[in-house]
Amino acid sequence: MYVLKRYTALMLTWVALQGVAHAAPYTDVLDLPAAPSALATVSALRDVTRAGDRLVAVGPRGHILFSDDNGGHWQQAQVPASADLNAVSFPSADKGWAVGNDGIILHSTDGGASWQKQLDGRVLGEQVLAYYQAQSKALPSDERWPTLIAESERLVQEGADKPLLDVWFADDQNGFAVGVFNLLLHTTDGGQHWTPWLERSDNPQALHLTSLASIDGVLYITGEQGLLLQLADDGQHFTQLTTPSRGTFFGVIGKPGVLLAYGLRGHLWRSTDKGQQWQPVTTDLGTSITAGGLDRNGQLWLLSQAGDVLHSRDDGASFVTVKQAARTPVSAATFDTASGLVLVGERGVRTLAAE
Structure with a gap:
């Protein structure tokens, strides 16, 4: 009986080791395409918008769905990452953007049927740091840069963990994305480049920014603790409303x-x-x-x-x-x-x- 038990234990150990040896290597969610799911329409979704006559919805695990019959039937889009998605914006029928956890920004040029990655949290921190280091060299007398450089270094140290909570585009070129701890990004070239606007928001406590919306020609950002920001008339900074x-x-x-x-x-x-x-x-x-x-x-x-x-x-x-x-x-x-x-x-x- 002892021999049998010992042999069985050895076999189980060997099988376990074989499993480890043949286990699939880890793939980051930022590199792992979203998996097709027959349950996508009854699983969690976090945002939905119009892309012309089409509906587009986004959610966890990189799921993006689109419908051409007012929500009667849905198809799953081709998405190159499986990071959780939090928001989607389509300023036109064809071009749209989606953002989510791990600092991910996706772009579609075909009404949401397929997507390409524009940015993720692994490089976002480094880009923000490089931007403020360059600003510090160009304008060394500005007292804001040391604080912003320190904040950028924190973003680098955190790695990819940079949730973006909303995205909004005025047209196919100009847009904003917002997220936790006053994370505010701006693009004027359709997302090919994203410029940090951390110093351009009246948010000294670095509260989380939760949403973007344009009402009556004015762009607003909402946030924690009753925070409400309004894009100034010059279009260069967000001022806080009481x-x-x-x-x-x-x-x-x-x-x-x-x-x-x-x-x-x-x-x-x-x-x-x-x-x-x-x-x-x-x-x-x-x-x-x-x-x-x-x-x-x-x-x-x-x-x-x-x-x-x-x-x-x-x-x-x-x-x-x-x-x-x-x-x-x-x-x-x-x-x-x-x-x-x-x-x-x-x-x-x-x-x-x-x-």
Whole structure:
């Protein structure tokens, strides 16, 4: 019996060693193409947008889906990396960008059917450091550079771990990406080069930047602790607006003359003077508002982390809850070509008639 046990133990050890010897080498998620999945439409998704008449959604493991029939059927895109994706922006029907964890920025030129990598966190820190070192040499009297160089060195030391949380493009050339710890990038050549704008945001505490949105011709950035930034008229820096909130904002929506900032624990604030003064709006929600939108009739919609859908017919002065047959968590929303709501979240994608 002892011999049998000893022989069995030796065989198990040999098998284990063989498994180690033949184990596939580790491949970084930044180099590992996203795997096809039949469950992609019912798995977690984090953002959705329109690319002309097409819908494009992004999520964890590099999953990108697109639909040409208002969300009835979805196809999985070809993606060269499997890093988690957090946001997507299409300024035109063909060209779009997606960003996510590990500092990844992807670009599509065919409406989201296939993607190419423009940047990732392994080189982002080095590029930021090189930029501020060059700025320090060009303008040595500027007292900001030592702090920014130290911050850039931290980015290098952290490696690829640099989550980007949102992306927005005005057109096929000009765009911004934002992320944790005041990470702010700008491009004027369609993402071929990304310039750090850390010193151009009025965010001295380096709070996380959570979203980008253009409302009535003004670009806003939301963030932690009630942070709300507005792109200045010269287009060269973001100035901070004073808000009454101390909770995280997850986004802004609005229309000419109306600006709404929403976020943590259902808090909602409304301004009719581009963020100079604010009034609270009652939502009766205890969960965070995570998405919002403006339909083709100019009416405002809000969605919550718990799947609540709220609708306003008075320019955001009040909201009513829309009854649903079933609720699922919502992380982002957009409207299809028929003005139905397309919702994505932890349980995938679903559609809802917006009436």
